[in-house]
Amino acid sequence: MSSTFSSSINTITPRSFTNNNPSLTPFLGSARNLRFNPLTNSTLPIPRLRQSNIFAVSDVKQKHLNSSPSVGNLLITKEEALELYEDMVLGRTFEDMCAQMYYRGKMFGFVHLYNGQEAVSTGFIKLLTKKDTVVSTYRDHVHALSKGVPAREVMSELFGRTTGCVRGQGGSMHMFSKEHNLIGGFAFIGEGIPVATGAAFTSKYKREALKQTNCDAVTVAFFGDGTCNNGQFYECLNMAALWKLPIVFVVENNLWAIGMSHLRATSDPEIWKKGPAFGMPGVHVDGMDVLKVREVAKEAIERARRGDGPTLVECETYRFRGHSLADPDELRDPSEKAHYAARDPLTALKKYMIESKLASEAELKAIEKKIDELVEDSVEFADASPHPPRSQLLENVFADPKGFGIGPDGKYRCEDPKFTEGTAHV
Numbered sequence: 001m002s003s004t005f006s007s008s009i010n011t012i013t014p015r016s017f018t019n020n021n022p023s024l025t026p027f028l029g030s031a032r033n034l035r036f037n038p039l040t041n042s043t044l045p046i047p048r049l050r051q052s053n054i055f056a057v058s059d060v061k062q063k064h065l066n067s068s069p070s071v072g073n074l075l076i077t078k079e080e081a082l083e084l085y086e087d088m089v090l091g092r093t094f095e096d097m098c099a100q101m102y103y104r105g106k107m108f109g110f111v112h113l114y115n116g117q118e119a120v121s122t123g124f125i126k127l128l129t130k131k132d133t134v135v136s137t138y139r140d141h142v143h144a145l146s147k148g149v150p151a152r153e154v155m156s157e158l159f160g161r162t163t164g165c166v167r168g169q170g171g172s173m174h175m176f177s178k179e180h181n182l183i184g185g186f187a188f189i190g191e192g193i194p195v196a197t198g199a200a201f202t203s204k205y206k207r208e209a210l211k212q213t214n215c216d217a218v219t220v221a222f223f224g225d226g227t228c229n230n231g232q233f234y235e236c237l238n239m240a241a242l243w244k245l246p247i248v249f250v251v252e253n254n255l256w257a258i259g260m261s262h263l264r265a266t267s268d269p270e271i272w273k274k275g276p277a278f279g280m281p282g283v284h285v286d287g288m289d290v291l292k293v294r295e296v297a298k299e300a301i302e303r304a305r306r307g308d309g310p311t312l313v314e315c316e317t318y319r320f321r322g323h324s325l326a327d328p329d330e331l332r333d334p335s336e337k338a339h340y341a342a343r344d345p346l347t348a349l350k351k352y353m354i355e356s357k358l359a360s361e362a363e364l365k366a367i368e369k370k371i372d373e374l375v376e377d378s379v380e381f382a383d384a385s386p387h388p389p390r391s392q393l394l395e396n397v398f399a400d401p402k403g404f405g406i407g408p409d410g411k412y413r414c415e416d417p418k419f420t421e422g423t424a425h426v
């Protein structure tokens with residue numbers, strides 16, 4: 001390493017920021033972001049806009065979409081479009097109902113809603129088969145619904161009832177269904193990424209080591225922009241590329257991590273670029289447009305299924321509500337919110353379907369009505385379902401609760417009701 005090179009590392013001095021020329025600092029690597037900000041007299045990165053809009057696959061598709069739709073030029077069939085619309089309406093209606101139920105005291109703990117991001121869940125998950133795996137975050141209700149977990153089971157889980165998909169033991173942030181290969185629901189950010197990488201490894205291992213040649217299951221991992229500044233993301237990109245795992249990493253970039261702006265927190269805000277850095281394709285797509293998401297998803301999923309390895313897809317999207325239902329959402333600029341509200345993915349798909357004569361207003365209304373009834377039914381079902389017995393509280397918490405041994409009364413300590421209540425002396 002030359003002396004010039006080494007001396008330019010970590011040599012930020014106060015002088016660089018206070019001279020008359022608010023030029024680049026000598027800090028290597030992030031120099032183009034670290035400019036002196038005369039307004040705040042600080043060196044916080046000044047948010048900069050993206051240099052490119054839509055990249056790679058989506059570029060091609062955008063041209064497609066812009067051409068006036070005619071029957072021979074449509075991107076999807078009527079059946080497919082109706083399925084996408086129904087799934088997005090289900091996601092939106094379900095989440096709106098969750099907000100009502102939360103404020104009525106029917107749900108406890110943190111509840112993070114997905115409004116605005118529906119095109120991502122629908123665009124990807126509706127292309128998957130039942131045996132493919134989905135890994136979500138704490139914003140997981142809609143991923144569960146898209147993957148086919150019945151609304152009744154998701155709502156009951158939120159109500160903490162035994163009929164929930166985790167028997168009421170998981171709640172909002174821990175949706176899980178073995179049957180549907182939805183393997184979380186995770187409260188810690190980034191926690192699902194290694195789990196998803198493991199699921200993809202399982203699939204490859206079964207096919208290549210155990211010679212189960214029919215095993216071509218793909219894993220799709222969803223996570224947020226803020227999560228991409230977490231080390232697990234990088235470790236998993238590395239392993240997935242190294243072993244050519246059948247996985248798609250889907251970043252739902254809604255521009256915010258609670259109250260922290262993505263542009264402010266991230267040295268290079270173009271997340272998709274991190275794919276090529278690890279030797280996998282990186283794609284940036286308009287996450288408010290389900291058709292564009294679907295086109296990109298198709299290619300990434302097929303690539304994984306063929307055995308060609310992982311893809312990183314960054315979907316630019318927006319959440320229409322606060323971070324969670326406990327967030328008053330006062331930090332985001334109203335004009336930013338209005339900008340994205342005008343790009344509502346449901347309205348956009350509806351417009352496309354009507355203009356291209358894929359469906360009539362009446363057909364779409366009928367779907368909305370059907371979903372309203374389904375969601376109402378899920379609430380009635382959840383509300384009428386039993387609460388779990390207290391003895392369930394510690395089930396699946398310890399690998400072997402009997403490991404706590406036998407008490408002075410000669411019985412297993414874990415059989416003492418106080419054990420479950422957490423007040424037993426063990």
Ligand SMILES: Cc1ncc(C[n+]2csc(CCOP(=O)(O)OP(=O)(O)O)c2C)c(N)n1
Binds near residue numbers: 189223225254323
């Ligand atoms: C390991 C860990 N650190 C911090 C938190 C607190 N936390 C909860 S949500 C969140 C922001 C995540 O933002 P992003 O990944 O963009 O997802 P979004 O909520 O926007 O969907 C943080 C830091 C956490 N849950 N886990």
Ligand SMILES: [Mg+2]
Binds near residue numbers: 254
């Ligand atoms: Mg975010």
